[in-house]
Amino acid sequence: MILDTRTDPRVAGSSPAARGARSRRRRRLDAFGRYSFVLPAVIFLIVFMLYPLVYTFNLSLFDVNAGNFLTGGAPFVGLENYAQFLTSPNFLPSLIITLVFTVGSLVFQHSIGFMFALFFNRGFPLSGLLRALMLVVWVMPAVVSASLWRWIFSGSYGLFNAFLGLLGIPSTEPWLVNPNTALIAVIIANIWVGIPFHMMLLFAGLQGVPIQLYEAASIDGASAWQRFWRITVPMMRPVIVIALLLGFVHTFKVFDLIYVMTAGGPAGATNVLSIEVYKLSFEYFRFGDGAAAANVLLIIPLLLSVLYLWLRRREESTL
């Protein structure tokens, strides 16, 4: 560091004792200088991450409701809110729906995203422009995508039914109204939203796979299929894992897309945990219960985030 060489005692040339005292003061100043760079990030994390987390946890231990939210004095109930939420008739169905939604979305988002990544990796005229256009889907506000898909899946005027009609299958099925198809329809919409995310991550990863490996394999007579499974997939493993983990974390708590498309209906068929949390806090004003539910919703992705960090550290240490 430039700063260090300037304060080097050999350059300063004063008595050893004075030198020692000055360098100690210097070091303290240095340390302060270094920490001051970290400080904004630390403050940001404390204010926007830690404080809300602690606050929500604290809230979840009290029976906070409309009557005492603003006036204070909510009774301490320990973990009763959690017990109540976990045993409520809505919890288990909601958890299952959330998992189906997450896994269903992720499998297709990832595999379709992978196909696109491989496709774009071939590099053809205008592939850069097309790739950028695909990102529009990812950037679009969820409310817009959701309204679009609501229309696509509507019964009498829906685009999907019109498409089926072209294929010779006349249909007026209102897909979002039928509890058997509503969840599938919402998953399809979310797959569409998530493909560009996986595509971009995987595309970046593909760029890092040395071309020589493929050339060598071709000379040895490996088929395209073999090249994919024996070279691409093993080389891409870290990227695949990270894409799946990040995908899981943010699919698990998707709210706006579902809220606009079905609001959790029909008859609770798409009632994911995030919608349950929203209703408890912002519609029923049961803030203690809502906070407990929010923490339950938080814990599963949190565990996965820990797993992700651990994997990253392992990956870094092998580099």
Add this chain to the structure above:
Amino acid sequence: MSRNRMHRPLLRGAALTAALAVAVGGLAACAPGGSGSEPISDATSGPVTITWWDYYAEGAASTQLQELLDKYQSENPEVTIEREFIAYADLKQSLLQSAGAGSLPDIVVINSPDHQQFAELGIAANLDEKLAEWGELDAYPDGVIASATFEGSIYGLPISANCLALFYNTAILEEAGLEPPTTWEEMEQVAAALTTPERYGFAYSAVNNQQAVFQYLPALWQSGADLYDLESDAAVASLDYWAGLMDAGSVSQEALNWDQSAVAAEFGQGRAAMMINGPWQLPFLATEALDLDYGVALLPVDDEEASVTGGENYMIMAGPNEDAAWDVLRFLQEPENVTPMNIAGGSLPTRTDIDPFPDNQLIGIFTEQLQVARPRAYGPAYAEIADHVVVALQSRMTGAASSKDALTTAANAIAPLLPQ
């Protein structure tokens, strides 16, 4: 010191928002930009800024309201009214956030069934003393005031009042040689007879929110049942009747995705021969369905006559501007100002001493229907109660449960939520 006190609720509001945002992921948008400045002055001295929230989209009601507010401001130059649009879906959340942050608006237009919930929160101003001094409360129908009453005190005054009745397409009924149905049995027959491949005989809303319950309650009450006895045979019969119209194909399955405006749009475009809806659709039909020839009839009857009342209230929020806000509200409640507001909003008269629609036949039928209409006076937990009833409705309509099972589940869930 005062700074500290301001600070804590602010942090609390921010934290609640952020906490849920972390968990739910970006759903909690920022509270709409309030003016931030809270004038300390009272109504009698110095300039006052009143923050006003409503969810009126562009239209006759919004324009009329603005005219009245402008008139008030020109008569009272020391008062500035800052009107802000808050989407209906965001209103509750925005109010909560601003309450947490200690920067509440001064007057809010609120859907009447939500009024008690905010009175319970303690952020609405208690108007008992002001109303006593004012002395005009006798000019309001009891049902309308009931929706703004919590634990014996009054927290607001009406901006609009309505009830549901039956709209019918005159041309289609005449063509079929039929009269508007007066009983459930006739309803089933007429709705079936009017259904063709191009249109449905009847339309209602069964959307996944309170509107579906609003539309179903008349049928429940007509059977003689109530939310307190959802497991009774009468309640089961009412759901069988209501969902049965969909089973028979007389109501579109898509009703599960239609709110009341969508129902009016279907009716306006002739894709439904009849609908259940309120007088606030009259201005919409008058502008958007010019060629439509339609009439209004009383709802079909079973054991009893019944409809449901709805409407919106002005709610004054507790705070330093209570007196100034009350002065605005009193101005808006003067008969010559209520009249144009009722007309523009397609509202039934909110005061008994005015007649905004002399000789209007359609409004006349709504006014007659109002005589048997009941409020949704189910206490501050109504939002949660309504959600359980919607699940029952949708479960039955999608064939996931029988009427008996669906209503039993709902009855068990709402039992602890209903007021004793």
